[in-house]
Amino acid sequence: MSGARRRPPPGQPTIADVARHAGVAVSTVSYVLSGKRAISEATRARVLAGIRALGYHPHAGARALASRRANVIALVLPLRAGMQVPVVMQFAMAVVTTARRFDHDVLLVTSDEGPAGLRRVAATALVDGVLVMDVELDDPRVPLLRELTRPGVLIGLPADTTGLTCVDLDFHRAGWACVAHLAGLGHRHVALLGAPAAVYDRGTGFAHRTRAGVAESAAAHGVDAVALPCEEGAVAVRRTLTDLLQRHPEVSGLIVQNEAAVGPVLATLPALGRRVPRDVSVVAVCPDRFAEQASPMLTAVPVPAEEIGTRAVALLMGKLDGEAVPEVTLLPPRLTVRDSTAAPAPSAGAGR
Amino acid sequence: MSGARRRPPPGQPTIADVARHAGVAVSTVSYVLSGKRAISEATRARVLAGIRALGYHPHAGARALASRRANVIALVLPLRAGMQVPVVMQFAMAVVTTARRFDHDVLLVTSDEGPAGLRRVAATALVDGVLVMDVELDDPRVPLLRELTRPGVLIGLPADTTGLTCVDLDFHRAGWACVAHLAGLGHRHVALLGAPAAVYDRGTGFAHRTRAGVAESAAAHGVDAVALPCEEGAVAVRRTLTDLLQRHPEVSGLIVQNEAAVGPVLATLPALGRRVPRDVSVVAVCPDRFAEQASPMLTAVPVPAEEIGTRAVALLMGKLDGEAVPEVTLLPPRLTVRDSTAAPAPSAGAGR
DNA sequence: ACCGTTCGTCGAAGCGCTTCGACACGGTCG
């Protein structure tokens, strides 16, 4: 009876099919694919021909099992209130693109599951390494990351970075640079319009670092600085701004670190009788695209989302290859002057 | 000499470790985990205890290899110019969350690689199924999807849907509803401010369907309608809008289908001497969040990104389980009236 | 003419899991 065991209808061709087609051993095909051993040009050609003829693609699961490498990395992003969605998206895209260049794919993990999701993908060997975004100063994922056996890279800076690998824009210096620029133009009273309060409250690093940079720079430059959070939405921005200018009419320089607020701020200022940059100078910390699309075009410190994403992946790949990588990589900010900043009008309330 | 073969330091515990710890066969552990065969309560308890004690997590690759199921789906998003980033993000998040509920993970695939990326992840069995976003009327990924052996679901509608599974908001009826609402208020001249020209040019379904719905509804309601694309950025919006109102000063109803333009439109109209909703009524097609944050709050047909994402995943899971699913699922639009629409001022140039 | 290399290839042993068939138990039923 059943001479042949259940012989499944030939689905995808396997490496064995390729080997047969080329008249070589399975291992030879494998070596052609991986290049880990020398193979004669003739054989290689025959194997490659077979691969093409059969439309062969190695089975990812089998490969992962045998090689103990999934060639997949996890991108963990929390998606919390007040996040700057377009920036995050830019990160994500840069990460995927770069990962592909290293022949890796990207698994998207959110933190609904909390840190558990991170643990799961790492423990099941679904991924080889982990990229964590939107890191808070005291992030619950950080200790977990330390105990994991798989390498990880953070985009953002937690309070304690020992034993970790982090990449980010140097927001401290970014804040500093904004104030320095305004101070250089002659402004003596500036304000930082930051992220929504929730972002500060949960201790998100970049917000705090920028604020600190602004404060220190202001002190160093002999400038008055006030900082206040700013919620999303046209209404909220108008309220915040109105309040600010009422309480501090002398403010002539505004630093905006909140993508969602940039547009409304520029729309609201004229309505409040302040022209940009004539009465109020505005400098933003946001992706370049935003700064260029605004009207007037904004003097800004761009957030190089793309470069940060690329660097993060490169660092992770380094760690996967067992290289030693620096604990903290801080990209230097570079301020681009556009049309939204100028010397304060002498008549303005700023005069000493 | 080498009595024991290279015995690797016990990394992650395997199913064999669990079996040993519980004093049962490997297969028994497997059945406890999958529930595919009856296991006595006593044995199940011992196995689960072992799993917990050892901190066991099944190896994803091994599982995928043996079961021919990766428990991963691909989310393919092109990330093209003019895309509405926040909506896309909402989709993505809904997809990930829902997929997790079905015990699946999500692989993020962009289309830098073109359709090739799709083919790769499907052919390598990295994923069991595919979710394709931002579908164009004549999308190169569609034929590929048809020939793939793995099931797929489209978010959006191509020109020919035979043999596919698609989910989307019924943009045709959405456009219709916007005009109907404005017509009902008494407006006789409306304009559709749409997506950037690039979006129409590449034949993105939702843009065309909305435009068609607007046109047909206008005809049916005896209303004049003009439609024009709108680029991103405050400057572009102002230019487009100024042009429009100059050429068609009688327009008293505006339909905006462009997230990026909503803010600038509301900011620009007053500057052009048109108050909302007094002189011009505005109805948007955008996520609810946007409509609510605007000032005034916008009458809008929300894009139910979350529900579409959820539905898409559910459909895909159905297909994976071999169920028959409908070819096209079109969610009915529901227009929410807020503060941006009103009857046209009798004095306005709208008079018949 | 012989030995040591290097090169190219092969066979086989896993990687950790699922699943199929087999089988040892008590019951049930005729």
Add this chain to the structure above:
DNA sequence: CGACCGTGTCGAAGCGCTTCGACGAACGGT
């Protein structure tokens, strides 16, 4: 009281790939 059945468990055969050790052939040095 034996044939029969359902329940719970086990062993073994893969799933498709990587990698290690072995080995024949070709080659150079002496």
